[in-house]
Amino acid sequence: MSLLAEKIYTDEGPVAIGPETTGCRFKNPLSKYRVIRNEKKCTKCGRCVEVCPYEVHSWGGQNILRRPLSYRCLGFKCQQESFYCIDQCPENALRLVQNPNYRSFGDKRWTADLLLSTWWMAEFGTLPYTDLEYRIGDSGGGFDQMRFIFPREFKDSKLSHDEISLDLVLNRRADGRPQVKLAVPWYGGGMSFGSISLHTMLARTQAAVKWHTLTCTGEGGYPEALMPYDDHIITQVATGLFGVREDTIQRVRVVEFKYAQGAKPGLGGHLLGDKVTPAVARMREAVAGSALFSPFPFHSVYSVEDHKKHVDWIKEVNPRCLVSVKVSTPTDVDMVAVGSYDAGAHIIHLDGSYGGTGAAPDIAKKNIAMPIEYAIPKVHQFLRQEGIRDRVTLIASGGIRTAFDVAKAIALGADGVVIGTAEMVALECTRCYNCESGRGCPRGIATTDPEMTQLMQVEWGFNRISNMYYAWVWQLKEILRRLGLKSIRELVGRTDLLVHLDYYDRPVEDDLRRGATLKGQQ
Amino acid sequence: MPKKYHIPVRQVPPRFKAVGKGTVLDWGEGCLRCTRCVKETCPYEAFRNRTFDDRSLTDTIDSLCKNCFRCVQGCPRELITKAMNPEYNLLGDSYWTKEIITTTWYQAETGRIPVSGAGYGGPFKGPGFDSIWTDMSEIVRPTRDGIHGREYISTTVDLGRKPLFLAFNAAGELTMPVFPLVEIPLPVLLTEPDIGVNKSKVRLIMAQAAQILETFAIIPREGLTSALLPLAQHLMPQYSPGSLNLDDPVLGSVRIIELWDHANITADIDRLKGRWPNLLVSIALPATGQATERCEALAGAGAEILHLKADNHAQGFAEARDKHLKDLIREVHLRLVKAVLRDAVTLVASGGIAMAEHVAKAILCGVDCVAVDLPILLALECRLCSHCQEGDDCPVDLGGIHERRGSQRLVNLMGAWNNQLLEVLGAMGLREVRRLRGEVGRAMFAEDLEREIFAPLFKAPPGSETLERDPN
Numbered sequence: 001m002s003l004l005a006e007k008i009y010t011d012e013g014p015v016a017i018g019p020e021t022t023g024c025r026f027k028n029p030l031s032k033y034r035v036i037r038n039e040k041k042c043t044k045c046g047r048c049v050e051v052c053p054y055e056v057h058s059w060g061g062q063n064i065l066r067r068p069l070s071y072r073c074l075g076f077k078c079q080q081e082s083f084y085c086i087d088q089c090p091e092n093a094l095r096l097v098q099n100p101n102y103r104s105f106g107d108k109r110w111t112a113d114l115l116l117s118t119w120w121m122a123e124f125g126t127l128p129y130t131d132l133e134y135r136i137g138d139s140g141g142g143f144d145q146m147r148f149i150f151p152r153e154f155k156d157s158k159l160s161h162d163e164i165s166l167d168l169v170l171n172r173r174a175d176g177r178p179q180v181k182l183a184v185p186w187y188g189g190g191m192s193f194g195s196i197s198l199h200t201m202l203a204r205t206q207a208a209v210k211w212h213t214l215t216c217t218g219e220g221g222y223p224e225a226l227m228p229y230d231d232h233i234i235t236q237v238a239t240g241l242f243g244v245r246e247d248t249i250q251r252v253r254v255v256e257f258k259y260a261q262g263a264k265p266g267l268g269g270h271l272l273g274d275k276v277t278p279a280v281a282r283m284r285e286a287v288a289g290s291a292l293f294s295p296f297p298f299h300s301v302y303s304v305e306d307h308k309k310h311v312d313w314i315k316e317v318n319p320r321c322l323v324s325v326k327v328s329t330p331t332d333v334d335m336v337a338v339g340s341y342d343a344g345a346h347i348i349h350l351d352g353s354y355g356g357t358g359a360a361p362d363i364a365k366k367n368i369a370m371p372i373e374y375a376i377p378k379v380h381q382f383l384r385q386e387g388i389r390d391r392v393t394l395i396a397s398g399g400i401r402t403a404f405d406v407a408k409a410i411a412l413g414a415d416g417v418v419i420g421t422a423e424m425v426a427l428e429c430t431r432c433y434n435c436e437s438g439r440g441c442p443r444g445i446a447t448t449d450p451e452m453t454q455l456m457q458v459e460w461g462f463n464r465i466s467n468m469y470y471a472w473v474w475q476l477k478e479i480l481r482r483l484g485l486k487s488i489r490e491l492v493g494r495t496d497l498l499v500h501l502d503y504y505d506r507p508v509e510d511d512l513r514r515g516a517t518l519k520g521q522q
Numbered sequence: 523m524p525k526k527y528h529i530p531v532r533q534v535p536p537r538f539k540a541v542g543k544g545t546v547l548d549w550g551e552g553c554l555r556c557t558r559c560v561k562e563t564c565p566y567e568a569f570r571n572r573t574f575d576d577r578s579l580t581d582t583i584d585s586l587c588k589n590c591f592r593c594v595q596g597c598p599r600e601l602i603t604k605a606m607n608p609e610y611n612l613l614g615d616s617y618w619t620k621e622i623i624t625t626t627w628y629q630a631e632t633g634r635i636p637v638s639g640a641g642y643g644g645p646f647k648g649p650g651f652d653s654i655w656t657d658m659s660e661i662v663r664p665t666r667d668g669i670h671g672r673e674y675i676s677t678t679v680d681l682g683r684k685p686l687f688l689a690f691n692a693a694g695e696l697t698m699p700v701f702p703l704v705e706i707p708l709p710v711l712l713t714e715p716d717i718g719v720n721k722s723k724v725r726l727i728m729a730q731a732a733q734i735l736e737t738f739a740i741i742p743r744e745g746l747t748s749a750l751l752p753l754a755q756h757l758m759p760q761y762s763p764g765s766l767n768l769d770d771p772v773l774g775s776v777r778i779i780e781l782w783d784h785a786n787i788t789a790d791i792d793r794l795k796g797r798w799p800n801l802l803v804s805i806a807l808p809a810t811g812q813a814t815e816r817c818e819a820l821a822g823a824g825a826e827i828l829h830l831k832a833d834n835h836a837q838g839f840a841e842a843r844d845k846h847l848k849d850l851i852r853e854v855h856l857r858l859v860k861a862v863l864r865d866a867v868t869l870v871a872s873g874g875i876a877m878a879e880h881v882a883k884a885i886l887c888g889v890d891c892v893a894v895d896l897p898i899l900l901a902l903e904c905r906l907c908s909h910c911q912e913g914d915d916c917p918v919d920l921g922g923i924h925e926r927r928g929s930q931r932l933v934n935l936m937g938a939w940n941n942q943l944l945e946v947l948g949a950m951g952l953r954e955v956r957r958l959r960g961e962v963g964r965a966m967f968a969e970d971l972e973r974e975i976f977a978p979l980f981k982a983p984p985g986s987e988t989l990e991r992d993p994n
Contacts, residue, residue, distance in 0.1 A: 101591075109641070142646045330660060356641045359638065367946065421641055
């Protein structure tokens with residue numbers, strides 16, 4: 001157990017959880033810079049090991065120097081430091097270069113920096129001390145153009161992380177059904193067995209258990225291996241009804257209706273035949289090797305009344321569960337939200353158009369439905385005008401990549417968020433986009449190929465996701481502390497604490513590493 | 523129900539290896555000769571299948587590698603590095619991006635919709651068509667499942683003039699002339715690109731593809747050689763001002779012609795109609811500042827088809843050069859609606875239609891159909907290097923492609939586009955593309971969302987000193 005820990009508030013009382021350092025699965029972690037040692041010149045004097053405080057250099061045995069761990073290197077900004085190994089090496093055997101790999105991964109939403117810093121959080125649970133940008137991507141809009149304005153004088157600088165709560169209650173209807181309280185303001189999005197491996201599912205689920213939150217089965221049945229964790233599972237009822245049985249609905253505390261998903265709003269799902277292995281087919285009660293289509297939409301739902309019938313059906317089958325309604329973001333998303341509340345939903349889950357983990361037509365991912373950043377305030381305000389904002393839990397997803405995205409989504413009006421891709425990145429997804437082709441994910445995350453699945457073990461994945469959760473909890477608490485807020489619930493709808501750079505031209509800096517009391521960090 | 527439109531797609535491999543995004547650099551120096559080298563465990567067997575392509579003089583690994591980084595991260599001596607392929611970085615320009623070019627190649631090769639996992643990785647929004655999101659239906663409005671063939675979605679549009687009313691005499695007979703009208707099952711025309719080599723080959727490919735797709739290829743009259751005449755039913759010869767000769771025998775075998783707009787065009791058309799009453803005429807006009815007014819005037823004078831042409835980057839010309847085609851279309855469409863002429867005339871737009879989504883978005887802004895140009899060349903493996911404009915050799919020997927392979931690749935591209943159009947229409951719950959025209963209510967424009975949602979939240983109230991907040 002490391003010395004770091006953050007306290008979260010659960011039904012059973014406060015619990016302190018810390019990260020468990022869990023390194024890269026592969027020999028060479030990707031990095032922004034690269035330290036190269038010339039083995040011919042090196043005399044193994046050990047000077048570099050002595051000077052570098054970041055353990056870039058280390059002994060691997062007597063007279064054996066390990067290859068430099070470049071991803072820990074400060075990079076060129078180390079030049080001014082007294083411990084700059086390149087200058088300190090008496091033999092001039094070290095070189096520092098920008099790693100050419102750095103330019104060849106990442107995209108506008110998940111930049112190389114964001115991937116590297118998320119991998120860092122998944123390894124250590126801390127923020128990177130290097131110059132990596134860990135808060136935003138480079139998409140030029142939405143969350144990436146928003147910044148928090150932290151007051152110069154903290155309103156309550158005495159506020160400590162232990163006093164700040166991040167919990168999220170899911171039942172606001174006062175309908176006599178049990179309360180479900182999460183210790184963190186997020187839960188895991190639906191990813192089916194078939195689209196991801198059982199190892200990935202278990203890693204996600206165990207992290208959800210540890211952090212007192214939930215994760216979702218997606219539309220692919222309820223694997224037996226998840227049954228010990230029933231209280232932390234959301235099971236999904238989607239248009240294909242794959243693997244939906246009375247038993248699966250009765251096991252859980254939350255059932256999710258998937259009307260639409262942000263990755264392909266308005267379109268059905270399609271699991272390619274390659275991915276329908278015998279195990280997947282059994283779970284879905286289908287035939288191995290043949291592609292599975294989920295139609296769109298529910299052909300039994302064409303009105304709010306039909307919708308209510310659906311919700312009532314689930315409530316009847318499981319009298320203790322809460323019902324979440326997952327919808328995408330059309331122009332009238334605000335009406336859809338109110339209709340879902342009227343139909344009896346406890347949770348309205350808006351899935352914006354840029355997110356998603358599953359395979360989808362590129363045209364849909366880019367063009368159909370609005371980004372979540374617009375949908376959240378639109379729905380939040382409308383529910384308030386209708387006088388029902390306090391009686392429903394509003395959850396946002398579709399492009400929540402960082403703790404800052406979580407905080408921004410909540411400040412825009414959501415109660416909490418759902419994440420998907422961020423967890424995949426914690427498991428070392430490089431966003432190569434090949435999840436769907438052939439044997440699936442070449443890194444063993446989104447695959448059911450038996451050999452590929454073995455590339456990742458459950459405990460490793462669980463620790464990685466858990467560490468990222470730790471880093472997010474720390475950041476959210478630090479954001480709240482700087483804003484003088486004691487609870488994440490006080491942040492809901494506080495757009496006054498945010499600025500949008502299209503409308504604000506003064507310098508603004510919300511880096512938590514500056515002036516942070518680094519308690520819980522190093 | 524009308525006959526189901528089917529586009530026959532068939533895999534046609536490229537003649538040249540596609541330019542890969544990344545290049546794999548591996549150094550032999552210092553290799554430990556591991557018993558199980560990472561190159562042998564590549565999940566895509568890229569190292570095993572790599573060859574030297576003697577046409578493009580490149581290592582094929584660049585197009586085989588799928589950027590999983592397993593070898594980069596697995597080599598115990600870090601001898602393998604991925605780097606951006608400089609050739610890939612140089613592809614295209616700010617509008618015709620490398621992503622558009624490579625995805626067009628993929629569609630021309632396979633006829634399939636580009637599909638990928640892991641969400642969208644591009645910018646939040648962009649100029650032009652990238653500032654529009656299309657709508658979807660859920661719960662209260664039914665969607666359509668067109669793509670898997672379970673529900674019929676029509677992509678047919680009409681070319682020609684439509685009467686706004688019909689008049690009958692006491693005997694119940696029609697007392698007015700019926701205008702000729704042509705249906706095309708795909709709201710896309712093919713129009714000759716202004717660059718490229720071996721134009722006669724490109725024209726033949728366009729004409730063959732137009733025949734298979736049941737649409738039209740717009741080709742300059744002077745390029746209409748005897749080889750193309752058997753395909754005349756799917757050609758739209760284009761005449762520059764003053765070049766129209768009523769005795770031109772071609773006029774007897776085609777269904778539509780296109781005339782460049784000029785001052786006396788209505789007189790020209792009247793003369794033409796006197797001789798060839800069933801011939802449809804499209805009037806091509808540049809998207810200048812006067813285009814809106816001109817369109818109204820021409821539609822008022824009885825024009826059948828108006829073809830608004832923007833430049834290759836979907837920008838207008840002259841005074842309108844800062845305007846995007848989508849805004850120009852909206853202007854023309856609304857003007858025609860106000861003048862109660864919109865339903866009478868067919869509006870076509872071209873210039874910068876680069877992706878399937880542009881077809882849907884242009885129609886949504888107000889056209890009946892679009893005409894594509896540069897994607898025709900992209901389907902034939904063009905790299906938009908513009909060497910041809912400088913008189914240099916074409917690096918992909920555009921003219922050397924066999925016309926059947928070329929036309930099949932173009933058909934494949936349109937097949938993929940049509941399926942994507944069906945996806946978008948299905949998500950919106952529309953049963954036919956005719957209903958999409960001008961349906962801006964089925965779209966979300968970035969400027970509207972910004973004004974309605976973000977501006978009230980983030981814009982400083984007028985007169986206030988930016989924001990009374992305490993910056994760091």
